[in-house]
Amino acid sequence: MPPVDMAQVTLRIGERTILSDVGLTVPAGAFVGMLGPNGAGKSSLIRAILGVVPVSAGRIAVFGRPVGRGNHDIGYLPQFPARSAPRLDGRSFIAAALHGERWGLPCDWRPGRHRRHDAMEIDRVLDLVGATHLARRPIDHLSGGERQRLLLAQALLGRPRLLLLDEPLASLDPHRAREVVALVDRIRRQLGIAVLFSTHDLNPLLGVMDRVLYVGRGAARLGTVDEVVTGPVLSALYGVPVEVIRANGRIFVVADGVVQS
């Protein structure tokens, strides 16, 4: 069963049409980079796969099952919100997400066996992302890259088979961005899971992603970088002349004379 299978999907948020009659399939184990201009609806598409926003028409299936909230096959890293980080240590932050949807006391306040079991799960995800040393520090003392590491650990709780990462590179410098991409790729290979990674710059993902998904003006194109990131394809997608320039192993997308990268 493919991680994500979309058939004739139309997605509207308010008056905006994000997708109109789109069909695509994310293959198992793929690293898909999702690109598109700001406001194209990358976050909305992720939220539709999570089942948080309903599709207007068509259907989305995740591992063969219709989307719905509380799907434990999906790990989700939201865009880091603008609100200030709370003064909590990283471990408490992650622990709050472990079965946080159930009623009762938080998992690290319960006595005995459950607590040890939960502690082991938190240790496992911290170890996976190499953030064990960050877990005791307050989140508001961490750098952007360190914070993304912790959020990535949180997304790995409960052994998901599909990671939805919403702009994890926002506000990271190129060096840190490369580190986060390499980390996600290592975890994907290690666990054999699929990754949908939204970003506004495709260059940090070059050489790592094996598919690219472009979203714009209600349409979407999924394929390899060489298939999709070309002048004709992007021009058709955006409805304006788009030029693709490759230089020094980097790709620059130029629309209306403005470099979109």
Next chain:
Amino acid sequence: MFAFEFMRHAFAATGIVAILSGLVGYFMVLRGESFAGHALSHVGFAGATGALLVGMPPFWGLMGATVLAGVAMGLGGRGTTHGRDVTIGLVLSCMLGCGLLFLHFLTTSATRATALLFGNVLGVDRAMLGWLLVLGAGCVLAMAALSRPLLFASLQPETAEARGVNLRLVSTIFLAIVAVVTAECVQITGVLLVFALMVGPAATAQRLTATPGWGIVLSVLLAIGAGWGGLALSWWTDCPASFWISALSTVAYLAAGAWRFTERGAGADAA
């Protein structure tokens, strides 16, 4: 000072309210909803004076108004009251104005208004103590059931929503609990000073520790310290208890800030 029944009642009532305030206040501060509690107490003022006007006990008017307002805030919100300070501030002043109008029609003595606005902890009788205990126990039980999704929804609302947490439901239940605790707190500190018990200790605790478990324990202990300390100081100095409670709460908050500042300075020196 424990020779007098009214002092024993005052200490018991303050203890109950301090435990609740410390517990619920921790989540209010974590969620950035401290002003929600402040606004609820003002709505409660209109409720209490309105109840007096129609000849009902003011406590129930207060409770009814705060719970209604809390539920309305929860249902009307987007799962968080974050960034709604203008709405809250306007409702707050409008409700205080309504309370003033009801008082005007009541032509009651100024003592009654002062008791509502600034608290009358020495006037807590046995029956009121019983109600504080019963309602307080209900709040603690409700918090025990709610704390897990509430913590998740407060820290990571987007993820919580994706995992199936009903943000609006969690927020509404929480604000209803906040409303009951606010109504209880008004008995001790009055409408204007609920911040001193509900927000001060919790904010101090969050300056001192970065784990929620210890944060709540510390928040409750600080609230009890401010409450009982304030009562004792008011006994010895013959000044209003609410003054001392708010003073202790503020001093603790500032001291915690100073402690953090020196800690950070020491850390920088070591590095």
